[in-house]
Amino acid sequence: MNKKPIILVDMDDVLAEFTEEWLRRYNKDYNDTVTAEDFDGWDAMKHVKPECGKKIFDYFKAPGIYRNLKPKDGSQEVIAELTKLGAEIIIVTDSPMGCTFGADNWNGSNPTDDKRAWLLEHFPMIPFENVIVARKKWLVKGDILIDDKPDTIEKFQNLGRKIIAMDMPYNRSVKAERRALDWTEVRSILLNEFYQDIKEVSSF
Numbered sequence: 001m002n003k004k005p006i007i008l009v010d011m012d013d014v015l016a017e018f019t020e021e022w023l024r025r026y027n028k029d030y031n032d033t034v035t036a037e038d039f040d041g042w043d044a045m046k047h048v049k050p051e052c053g054k055k056i057f058d059y060f061k062a063p064g065i066y067r068n069l070k071p072k073d074g075s076q077e078v079i080a081e082l083t084k085l086g087a088e089i090i091i092v093t094d095s096p097m098g099c100t101f102g103a104d105n106w107n108g109s110n111p112t113d114d115k116r117a118w119l120l121e122h123f124p125m126i127p128f129e130n131v132i133v134a135r136k137k138w139l140v141k142g143d144i145l146i147d148d149k150p151d152t153i154e155k156f157q158n159l160g161r162k163i164i165a166m167d168m169p170y171n172r173s174v175k176a177e178r179r180a181l182d183w184t185e186v187r188s189i190l191l192n193e194f195y196q197d198i199k200e201v202s203s204f
Contacts, residue, residue, distance in 0.1 A: 004086045005194040008142035009079070010149070011093035011115060014166045015123070022059050039170045042150055047118035060096040066114035069085060071122045074183030081187070083125045091119060091131045092140050115192065143192065146186060150174045164189055 012018035019036045027034060031051050038047050048056045058066060079089060094110040112133055119126060132140055137147065138155050144162040147153060150171045156163035157177060164186060165176035180186040 003090055005144070005190075006088045006090060006142040007082060008090050008092045008137065008140060008145040008147075008192065010093060010137075010145070010152075010166070011119070013072075013148045013168055014146055015072055015079075015091075016066075016118065017072060018066075018069055019168070020185040021065060021069050025059055025062065025065070026056060026071075037169050039168070041173070042170050045064050046106070061111060064109055064114065067118055069118060074185055076122060076189075077181045078187045079123055080125055080192075082190065087190075089126050089130060090140070090142060091126060092134055092137045092145070093131070093141075094135045094137075095133045144190070145178075162193070 003167045015134050019189055023036065026032065026048060032049060034047055044056050045053060051144060063068050083089060089100065093115060113122060114177070115133075116128070116131055118130070119131060134140060137145060137152055138159055138161065144164065144183060145152070145156055146164045146166055147156075148166040148171055150173070153165045153174050154172060155174055163178065164172065165171055165179045167181045167184070168180055178189055
């Protein structure tokens with residue numbers, strides 16, 4: 001390969017097990033048993049109890065939720081390997097609104113700051129300046145994106161841009177040209193796309 005590939009990577013449910021922690025908190029608060037497999041679409045409200053309703057999205061701003069996520073199995077090893085191979089890893093993640101600076105009676109934590117701190121802890125090989133907070137990810141230049149959001153997958157494909165759909169129950173109705181069940185499959189796709197001289201495929 002003549003140039004270093006620029007690989008755009010989403011955070012929630014791509015690098016981090018967000019839905020698992022999200023539902024753990026919800027199930028505890030509402031005495032429910034919803035799992036990620038129950039989320040067969042992007043509309044979370046239809047899967048939770050009526051008394052929860054729109055409040056299911058309040059967890060996105062729950063203090064520290066983005067600091068307590070588990071990395072996806074194999075994600076750290078693959079990102080470290082790609083970095084050693086010379087790939088430019090750019091994190092492109094959306095983030096909910098946090099606090100207003102100086103707001104009264106606020107005892108939470110800023111989601112964007114928490115995401116940056118989480119990345120620094122679990123992915124120290126990614127430079128701080130390589131973290132971009134954006135919802136319109138198609139405006140960020142890169143050779144390929146790894147993401148889980150159905151709308152983003154469709155948008156990239158409609159624009160003729162390369163994207164790997166990280167498999168989740170809520171995006172399986174979307175036809176994806178590239179889909180990975182885990183980071184072992186992500187690695188295989190990326191090596192085939194950018195490093196065809198590397199044949200071995202590790203298992204994590």
